[in-house]
Amino acid sequence: MSAPAYLVRGLGASLGGTPILHQIDLELRAGCWTAVVGPNGAGKSTLLRAIAGLLPCSGQVELLGRELHDWPRQQRARALSWLGQNQSAADDLTVHDVAMLGRLPHQSWLAPASPADLAAVERALRQTQAWDWRERALGELSGGERQRVLLARALAVEAQVLLMDEPLANLDPPHQADWLLLVRELVAAGRSVVSVLHEISIALHADELVVMRQGRIAHHGACHEVATQRALEQVFEHRIAIHALAGQWVALPVTSVT
Amino acid sequence: MRLRQAALLGWGLLLLGLLLAALGTCIGSAGFENLLRPLLDASADPAERAMALQIVWEIRLPRTLGAWAAGSLLGLAGALAQGLFRNPLADPYLLGSASGASLGVAIALAAVGGGAGMVGGGSMMNGATFSMLSGSVWVRLGLTGAAFAGAVLAVLLTLALARGVGHTLRLLLAGVIVGVVLGAMTSLVLLFSPDSLQAMQAFMLGTTSFVGWTSWGLMFACWCLCMALAAALARVLDGLSLGEATAQTLGLPLAPLRAALVAVLALATGTAVAQTGLIAFVGLAAPHLVRAVLKVPHRQLMWLASLMGGVLLASADLLARWVIAPQELPVGVVTAALGGGYLLWLMHRRSSGLNAGGLL
Amino acid sequence: MKRWLILLLAGCSLWASASAWALTLPDDRGRPVTLARTPQRIVSLLPSLTEMVCQLDQCQRLVGVDRYSTWPESIRQLPRVGGGLDPNIEAIVALRPDLVLAATSSRAAERLVALGIPVLALEPKTHADVQRVLGKVGQVLGVSDAQKIWRQIDAGVSAAAQSLPPSVRQVRVYFEVNRGPYGAGEASFIGETLARLGARNILPASLGPFPKLNPEYIVRANPDVIMIGERNAEGLLQRPGWQGIRAVREGRVCIFPSAESDLLVRPGPRMADGARLMARCLAEKAPGAAKSDPSPVKPSPKTAGGKA
Numbered sequence: 005m006s007a008p009a010y011l012v013r014g015l016g017a018s019l020g021g022t023p024i025l026h027q028i029d030l031e032l033r034a035g036c037w038t039a040v041v042g043p044n045g046a047g048k049s050t051l052l053r054a055i056a057g058l059l060p061c062s063g064q065v066e067l068l069g070r071e072l073h074d075w076p077r078q079q080r081a082r083a084l085s086w087l088g089q090n091q092s093a094a095d096d097l098t099v100h101d102v103a104m105l106g107r108l109p110h111q112s113w114l115a116p117a118s119p120a121d122l123a124a125v126e127r128a129l130r131q132t133q134a135w136d137w138r139e140r141a142l143g144e145l146s147g148g149e150r151q152r153v154l155l156a157r158a159l160a161v162e163a164q165v166l167l168m169d170e171p172l173a174n175l176d177p178p179h180q181a182d183w184l185l186l187v188r189e190l191v192a193a194g195r196s197v198v199s200v201l202h203e204i205s206i207a208l209h210a211d212e213l214v215v216m217r218q219g220r221i222a223h224h225g226a227c228h229e230v231a232t233q234r235a236l237e238q239v240f241e242h243r244i245a246i247h248a249l250a251g252q253w254v255a256l257p258v259t260s261v262t
Numbered sequence: 263m264r265l266r267q268a269a270l271l272g273w274g275l276l277l278l279g280l281l282l283a284a285l286g287t288c289i290g291s292a293g294f295e296n297l298l299r300p301l302l303d304a305s306a307d308p309a310e311r312a313m314a315l316q317i318v319w320e321i322r323l324p325r326t327l328g329a330w331a332a333g334s335l336l337g338l339a340g341a342l343a344q345g346l347f348r349n350p351l352a353d354p355y356l357l358g359s360a361s362g363a364s365l366g367v368a369i370a371l372a373a374v375g376g377g378a379g380m381v382g383g384g385s386m387m388n389g390a391t392f393s394m395l396s397g398s399v400w401v402r403l404g405l406t407g408a409a410f411a412g413a414v415l416a417v418l419l420t421l422a423l424a425r426g427v428g429h430t431l432r433l434l435l436a437g438v439i440v441g442v443v444l445g446a447m448t449s450l451v452l453l454f455s456p457d458s459l460q461a462m463q464a465f466m467l468g469t470t471s472f473v474g475w476t477s478w479g480l481m482f483a484c485w486c487l488c489m490a491l492a493a494a495l496a497r498v499l500d501g502l503s504l505g506e507a508t509a510q511t512l513g514l515p516l517a518p519l520r521a522a523l524v525a526v527l528a529l530a531t532g533t534a535v536a537q538t539g540l541i542a543f544v545g546l547a548a549p550h551l552v553r554a555v556l557k558v559p560h561r562q563l564m565w566l567a568s569l570m571g572g573v574l575l576a577s578a579d580l581l582a583r584w585v586i587a588p589q590e591l592p593v594g595v596v597t598a599a600l601g602g603g604y605l606l607w608l609m610h611r612r613s614s615g616l617n618a619g620g621l622l
Numbered sequence: 623m624k625r626w627l628i629l630l631l632a633g634c635s636l637w638a639s640a641s642a643w644a645l646t647l648p649d650d651r652g653r654p655v656t657l658a659r660t661p662q663r664i665v666s667l668l669p670s671l672t673e674m675v676c677q678l679d680q681c682q683r684l685v686g687v688d689r690y691s692t693w694p695e696s697i698r699q700l701p702r703v704g705g706g707l708d709p710n711i712e713a714i715v716a717l718r719p720d721l722v723l724a725a726t727s728s729r730a731a732e733r734l735v736a737l738g739i740p741v742l743a744l745e746p747k748t749h750a751d752v753q754r755v756l757g758k759v760g761q762v763l764g765v766s767d768a769q770k771i772w773r774q775i776d777a778g779v780s781a782a783a784q785s786l787p788p789s790v791r792q793v794r795v796y797f798e799v800n801r802g803p804y805g806a807g808e809a810s811f812i813g814e815t816l817a818r819l820g821a822r823n824i825l826p827a828s829l830g831p832f833p834k835l836n837p838e839y840i841v842r843a844n845p846d847v848i849m850i851g852e853r854n855a856e857g858l859l860q861r862p863g864w865q866g867i868r869a870v871r872e873g874r875v876c877i878f879p880s881a882e883s884d885l886l887v888r889p890g891p892r893m894a895d896g897a898r899l900m901a902r903c904l905a906e907k908a909p910g911a912a913k914s915d916p917s918p919v920k921p922s923p924k925t926a927g928g929k930a
Contacts, residue, residue: 086508094504108514313842316863317838321838404857461800461854464802472857588835588836588839
């Protein structure tokens with residue numbers, strides 16, 4: 005039995021003095037896609053940042069069986085890839101340059117890009133259908149195209165664990181579908197994916213769902229379980245209803261009062 | 263493909279620099295005159311040859327090369343500053359180094375003057391204060407030493423005020439504050455030593471008048487060192503362009519690397535300012551001029567911005583010496599006119615064009 | 623009756639003499655300045671004007687000076703009212719002056735005139751200026767023969783010139799005023815003094831009074847003597863190419879201490895002293911001087927051949 009992707013015990017974190025996360029206990033299985041959902045302000049992004057090691061936090065976080073802070077920095081960067089929300093990026097770097105930045109954890113200080121790096125970048129760009137415009141500057145792209153490039157950057161790290169915060173921002177439905185396929189491939193290859201998603205219907209495709217509310221875990225279970233779905237509806241104060249449709253689960257907003 | 267373009271631009275700038283260096287040996291106090299001919303002509307009068315040799319070798323060549331070196335340092339510093347602060351309007355003087363150097367020079371000028379113009383027992387300041395300074399470490403350092411020391415101390419003060427390099431915004435604010443405060447102190451020192459005003463102005467506007475082989479050697483050595491460090495740190499700057507959080511997850515040790523960047527910035531700027539005075543605009547304009555031609559990540563941008571800065575300052579220096587020979591224009595005025603004019607034209611062209619992204 | 627008549631006559635003559643002093647004269651800004659009586663309380667904002675007032679024996683009428691006036695000793699006790707460019711208006715007004723002498727570039731003039739204080743703006747720049755300004759100051763102070771001072775200055779300069787042996791004439795001189803390098807050209811008052819001493823200035827009048835030069839020009843002009851103030855002499859020997867200049871090679875550099883160099887750059891009544899200083903320099907250091915034993919210029923103790 006391989007170590008879980010993440011083992012979190014008693015995690016607490018605050019932002020600017022205000023406590024956001026309270027006593028979180030979580031075990032995220034390896035080789036599985038976990039979606040983190042919840043209403044605005046539930047602390048989803050904060051949770052992701054905390055387990056990525058970007059926030060000072062109390063409690064214990066183990067990544068792939070080792071305490072997060074015990075990892076040597078570059079090793080940890082190779083094992084863990086993080087894609088944040090609202091990323092700034094230098095507009096005059098080309099798409100290829102940006103994706104190549106994802107290889108930083110694998111490169112030594114003065115060495116130029118190795119063939120392995122170039123191959124990884126090509127793979128990542130092809131996976132996000134951005135390979136054809138690899139010479140274009142980032143500033144010339146639309147929001148959705150930009151997001152795909154940033155996604156490619158996160159993929160180029162070829163890490164065991166991928167943490168993605170709102171990866172579908174600005175993506176149109178076809179590309180959202182592409183992303184779903186991509187995650188499926190990654191999971192099939194044994195990677196672990198944790199994503200914070202606002203699109204509940206997409207989140208319901210995940211293997212497991214972590215439902216958060218006000219800085220705590222309300223529920224953690226498989227998507228197809230009834231308990232999970234009830235917990236989800238409850239957390240959104242029954243403003244959504246989950247239905248089965250064409251072999252998928254969809255969450256629809258409740259507009260009429262029944 | 264882009265690497266090839268970058269290499270092409272780099273070689274082009276290098277060639278241009280060499281051309282300017284050659285041209286610089288022909289421009290002197292009589293405007294344009296080719297002194298290489300008597301040197302190369304074996305049958306020329308030996309006294310004339312000796313004089314030509316002295317003028318070309320001891321005066322014109324080190325000045326032109328000095329301008330090239332100083333411009334290279336400033337261009338490099340500008341690229342580093344813009345990368346560190348992720349702000350296209352950043353220039354190498356943002357950490358207060360310019361004001362620090364000015365204050366150092368002002369104190370040195372006042373101290374060397376023995377406090378003339380001071381009033382003993384007057385209502386403002388005690389004349390004893392300045393006479394205490396003369397003969398002290400300021401005088402021993404000389405003006406270049408004072409400028410360098412001032413620049414470095416100002417950056418240290420900025421770091422202390424920002425409490426380390428953790429927060430870029432705080433660093434920026436601290437730099438601006440230090441700049442303003444030290445500038446005010448400079449004005450105060452000049453108030454009590456008005457005879458230094460003219461000399462101070464010469465420093466503030468920049469000049470390569472007294473750059474000899476020693477000065478050039480210092481600048482070149484500094485450039486080699488800074489370039490090597492910057493090449494290693496270029497990676498950090500590219501990583502930082504994705505935001506600090508992502509850079510951290512990519513395994514970059516941000517705090518020590520930022521400190522190293524600030525150190526390189528301070529060293530490059532301090533050396534250039536100490537030898538040639540405050541030359542505005544080269545640090546700001548050089549990276550933009552490169553980006554207007556070719557968009558490259560920091561590893562190539564360092565080199566190209568450095569070469570571009572060198573070419574910019576060398577050509578400005580030539581013009582400054584040529585236009586009203588035997589009098590000289592301050593070089594800072596010419597760089598502002600050249601660099602600023604070109605950027606204005608570029609902005610005008612872009613804004614009437616299609617691309618609205620970015621600064622240019 | 624007779625006593626009453628005498629009193630009346632005395633009163634009339636007093637009144638007449640008082641109104642005879644009612645004076646209107648244009649200052650250097652071209653504006654007419656009217657004074658009802660001889661000024662008794664004078665504030666001076668320019669060191670050369672302070673010196674002129676004292677040279678005309680009217681020092682006792684000064685009630686305030688700027689912070690840069692240093693001569694003569696007696697004015698050091700006077701209250702300071704700021705500098706020429708940043709005078710303390712309140713301090714000036716508090717002294718209740720009836721005349722303020724200022725430079726033409728002073729911004730205080732407008733303010734003071736608006737406050738009802740007459741301001742005479744004068745700024746001597748050349749020898750002719752000094753003579754003219756002396757005349758105006760003398761006129762304002764009611765001194766009968768202000769030109770006597772000018773004649774003294776003139777005589778002093780001529781005497782200095784005559785004290786020089788003919789072998790020293792036609793020596794080529796470079797006078798550096800400030801770092802930059804700024805030199806004193808023929809058109810400046812320093813240049814005029816040098817001309818009267820019989821020296822030749824390497825900077826022709828076409829360059830203006832105080833041009834900012836390319837140092838190469840000085841190297842090529844190869845002056846016989848260099849005059850420079852102590853403040854600017856630091857690093858002189860290390861300037862690239864300057865070791866070849868005759869003046870540097872043969873040690874013919876006059877480094878004036880700060881007090882002397884201040885005197886030299888001030889176009890005022892002490893120009894004769896300035897001429898004497900320059901003459902002494904030429905007598906000692908010029909080639910062909912009687913006791914031509916130029917001491918090797920001691921290298922500046924400050925820079926050990928370092929960054930130049």
